[in-house]
Amino acid sequence: MVGIVLISHSSRLAEGAAELVGQIAGNARVVPAGGTDDGRLGTSTERIASAIAAADTGDGVLLLPDMGSSVLSALSLLADLDPAHDGKQIRLADAPFIEGAVAAAVAASGGLDLATVASAAEEARDVRKL
Amino acid sequence: MSASSEPQRVADVAERAVVLPKHLHARPAGQVAQAAARHHATTIELVAGDRRANARSVLAVMALGAVTGSEVRVTVAGSDADEIADEVVQILRSPDSAA
Numbered sequence: 755m756v757g758i759v760l761i762s763h764s765s766r767l768a769e770g771a772a773e774l775v776g777q778i779a780g781n782a783r784v785v786p787a788g789g790t791d792d793g794r795l796g797t798s799t800e801r802i803a804s805a806i807a808a809a810d811t812g813d814g815v816l817l818l819p820d821m822g823s824s825v826l827s828a829l830s831l832l833a834d835l836d837p838a839h840d841g842k843q844i845r846l847a848d849a850p851f852i853e854g855a856v857a858a859a860v861a862a863s864g865g866l867d868l869a870t871v872a873s874a875a876e877e878a879r880d881v882r883k884l
Numbered sequence: 885m886s887a888s889s890e891p892q893r894v895a896d897v898a899e900r901a902v903v904l905p906k907h908l909h910a911r912p913a914g915q916v917a918q919a920a921a922r923h924h925a926t927t928i929e930l931v932a933g934d935r936r937a938n939a940r941s942v943l944a945v946m947a948l949g950a951v952t953g954s955e956v957r958v959t960v961a962g963s964d965a966d967e968i969a970d971e972v973v974q975i976l977r978s979p980d981s982a983a
Contacts, residue, residue, distance in 0.1 A: 778914035778942065853943055860914050860942040864921020874941070881943040 756862040756871045757783040757809025760855055761802055761819040761828055765789035768820075771855055779859035785809040797827040799834075806831075806844060814843035814868035816858055818875060820851045845872045853878035898969035900958040902976045908932070908950040910942075915975045917942035919968070926962030928972060939972065 758775075762768035768788025775784050787805035790796040802817070809815045817832075819825045828846050835844065845868055847854055854875035861874035906912075920928045920939035928939035932954060937944035950956050956976060960969040 778910045779918065856910070856914070857917075857941065857943055860917040861921050861940075864918045864924070866921050866924065870924075877941060878943055881941060881947060883947055884949075 755783055755811055756813050756868050757815045758858050759805040759809050759815060759817045760786050761824040762788040763795045763797060771852055775855045775859045778856050779863045782859035782863040783809055784859055797824050799827050799831045802831050816871050817846045818855050843868050847872050847875040849875040849878050896963055896965040898960045898965035900969045900973045902956050902973050904950055904952055904954055907952050910946055912975055913942050913945040916945055916972055919971055923968050926968055929959045931957040
């Protein structure tokens with residue numbers, strides 16, 4: 755199953771988003787990566803890297819950043835990874851954080867592949883609530 | 885839908901109507917979308933009032949805004965349409981799936 759990493763400046767936001775997603779897509783593999791190592795607001799490439807390792811079951815991992823430096827941290831981490839070396843399939847989604855996470859987790863838990871899970875997250879940009 | 889004019893390979897289409905026992909909340913919407921993901925070669929569409937959603941999109945299903953007592957029409961096109969339509973109806977009818 756495709757794993758999902760939720761990257762936020764706030765550990766509580768990432769954990770709460772993972773909790774909410776778990777209610778809707780129960781068996782999805784969703785790992786929060788929020789805050790800094792010393793518990794402050796911010797992002798940590800180390801925390802993102804360990805969340806990727808925890809989310810990865812061999813079918814790939816989708817990263818969902820909230821905004822700003824979450825995106826930049828994810829990008830710098832991806833730039834440092836050598837995909838041919840470690841064999842990991844990792845994608846960064848350009849999607850709203852909560853809606854994208856819910857859509858991606860539902861798709862992942864239904865057994866869809868990484869490209870389709872990423873599309874599900876990115877389609878969330880175009881879905882209205884009302 | 886017009887494939888019924890082809891006798892040897894009739895498109896498999898199933899239609900159901902469900903009166904919702906509970907609002908179509910996030911959790912049942914997720915279950916419907918998970919079913920759509922499992923049967924990704926088959927198209928599942930939900931209609932509530934004047935709104936329409938492809939069941940693959942959990943967000944579109946939630947955005948139907950389908951409330952308790954309203955009717956949702958389910959149209960399934962593809963292989964195993966009847967079985968899949970029954971599966972979706974079971975999710976929509978199950979009151980404890982509403983969160």
